[in-house]
Amino acid sequence: MPSLEDELFPSTPGKFKIDRGHNINRQFHRCFASTSTMFIWALFLIALTASYLSFQSFVDSGNWYFTASWGGIQWEKQIRNSAKTNRPGGMSVLVTGAAGFIGSHVSLALKKRGDGVVGLDNFNNYYDPSLKKARQSLLHSQAILVVEGDLNDVKLMAKLFDLVAFTHVMHLAAQAGVRYAMENPSSYVHNNIAGLVTLLETCKSANPQPAIVWASSSSVYGLNDKVPFSELDRTDQPASLYAATKKAGEEITHTYNHIYGLAITGLRFFTVYGPWGRPDMAYFSFTRNILQGKTITIYRGKNKADLARDFTYIDDIVKGCLGSLDTSGRSTGSGGKKRGPAPYRNFNLGNTTPVKVPTLVNILEKHLTVKAKRKIVEMPGNGDVPYTHANISLARREFGYKPTTDLQTGLKNFVRWYLSYYGYNRKDVW
Ligand SMILES: O=C(O)[C@H]1O[C@H](OP(=O)(O)OP(=O)(O)OC[C@H]2O[C@@H](n3ccc(=O)[nH]c3=O)[C@H](O)[C@@H]2O)[C@H](O)[C@@H](O)[C@H]1O
Numbered sequence: 001m002p003s004l005e006d007e008l009f010p011s012t013p014g015k016f017k018i019d020r021g022h023n024i025n026r027q028f029h030r031c032f033a034s035t036s037t038m039f040i041w042a043l044f045l046i047a048l049t050a051s052y053l054s055f056q057s058f059v060d061s062g063n064w065y066f067t068a069s070w071g072g073i074q075w076e077k078q079i080r081n082s083a084k085t086n087r088p089g090g091m092s093v094l095v096t097g098a099a100g101f102i103g104s105h106v107s108l109a110l111k112k113r114g115d116g117v118v119g120l121d122n123f124n125n126y127y128d129p130s131l132k133k134a135r136q137s138l139l140h141s142q143a144i145l146v147v148e149g150d151l152n153d154v155k156l157m158a159k160l161f162d163l164v165a166f167t168h169v170m171h172l173a174a175q176a177g178v179r180y181a182m183e184n185p186s187s188y189v190h191n192n193i194a195g196l197v198t199l200l201e202t203c204k205s206a207n208p209q210p211a212i213v214w215a216s217s218s219s220v221y222g223l224n225d226k227v228p229f230s231e232l233d234r235t236d237q238p239a240s241l242y243a244a245t246k247k248a249g250e251e252i253t254h255t256y257n258h259i260y261g262l263a264i265t266g267l268r269f270f271t272v273y274g275p276w277g278r279p280d281m282a283y284f285s286f287t288r289n290i291l292q293g294k295t296i297t298i299y300r301g302k303n304k305a306d307l308a309r310d311f312t313y314i315d316d317i318v319k320g321c322l323g324s325l326d327t328s329g330r331s332t333g334s335g336g337k338k339r340g341p342a343p344y345r346n347f348n349l350g351n352t353t354p355v356k357v358p359t360l361v362n363i364l365e366k367h368l369t370v371k372a373k374r375k376i377v378e379m380p381g382n383g384d385v386p387y388t389h390a391n392i393s394l395a396r397r398e399f400g401y402k403p404t405t406d407l408q409t410g411l412k413n414f415v416r417w418y419l420s421y422y423g424y425n426r427k428d429v430w
Pocket residue numbers: 176177178216217218219269270271272280281282283297298299300307308309357384
């Protein structure tokens with residue numbers, strides 16, 4: 001049996017002779033000295049390789065902003081597995097914003113019915129990224145991979161389409177929030193305009209081209225005062241930069257449909273709420289503040305009129321998203337060339353029952369069994385509109401969209417989730 005020394009000093013005859021007697025200590029020290037030298041060299045080589053690789057990724061990305069957290073054989077395998085369909089005629093869908101509120105729900109619903117899903121999300125810190133990570137874990141438990149990356153990363157986008165022939169893209173990644181646009185306008189341009197164009201450029205060049213369904217917004221109706229809002233109403237009077245970028249998105253997608261034959265559907269979502277929702281939205285922040293005993297600020301419109309929203313429950317929205325994907329039609333182009341006309345559609349996805357904001361607070365008080373401390377203030381001129389109200393007859397006709405959850409029921413589900421996720425009175429909720 002070889003001794004430790006034999007193993008450390010392979011016996012190459014003539015090179016050196018192991019003295020097994022009193023020289024053993026000296027040999028051992030030599031051995032130690034030589035291993036530590038090897039160890040230092042190994043460290044040096046590892047450091048050299050690491051710096052080379054990070055320099056390569058810096059050069060490759062062409063932009064310091066996108067340090068690659070993706071790539072490799074294992075990663076490619078995971079992407080392919082995640083995209084695999086599990087039903088005859090199933091779709092392979094790239095869901096952008098998959099760790100977001102609507103994105104996570106839609107991803108789970110697609111997977112559940114046997115479609116393949118690959119998620120993409122940049123996990124930005126507009127609101128607490130730990131909530132996004134929790135959604136990602138949920139998706140992961142259902143074998144859905146969510147890639148951490150930015151829409152504007154051209155190489156990543158191309159790589160994803162290289163690996164998978166996506167049949168559909170559900171584009172939900174965006175800088176959301178109406179009022180935040182005054183604080184951080186460039187984020188809206190970066191995500192909702194530049195990111196959208198990068199995605200469309202990738203899709204137009206893909207072969208086969210996917211059909212695209214994407215998140216527009218009820219906010220495109222802006223100052224429109226004809227109710228309920230119909231897809232035929234004017235959308236050229238946005239009241240916020242957020243709305244303007246969504247409206248621009250509708251025009252941009254039209255161009256790509258027209259020039260490249262991409263099948264495109266825009267969904268005008270009406271104030272979507274529910275479990276796993278967005279902490280920046282009123283129903284969510286009101287809940288947190290009511291539980292923490294803090295005052296909530298309720299905006300009021302001109303002549304002391306209450307503001308109202310056509311709050312729409314997440315499960316209804318998910319059905320609308322799946323219905324849109326199922327009826328999207330096909331893109332006609334390939335490799336950047338149009339071969340014929342492709343469908344271009346826009347739909348309202350609302351609830352058709354606007355509710356006043358103070359009524360929303362009443363419902364929350366009831367479910368939380370806590371009285372809110374209310375402060376009523378005049379609506380600041382920050383992009384808000386006084387009310388929204390969807391006419392959904394077009395979506396009903398095209399794919400049977402029919403919302404079934406009223407605000408009472410939806411908020412009850414939300415409060416149940418909130419309490420199970422955060423507990424009754426956690427101080428560190430975003
Ligand atoms: O349908 C959309 O396209 C948009 O819906 C959502 O916007 P909004 O309808 O503005 O929802 P949200 O912020 O929950 O405010 C709700 C109400 O509470 C009022 N509000 C708000 C905050 C506050 O402190 N006080 C208050 O009264 C406020 O004045 C408003 O009347 C999404 O955030 C947006 O990303 C986009 O998807």
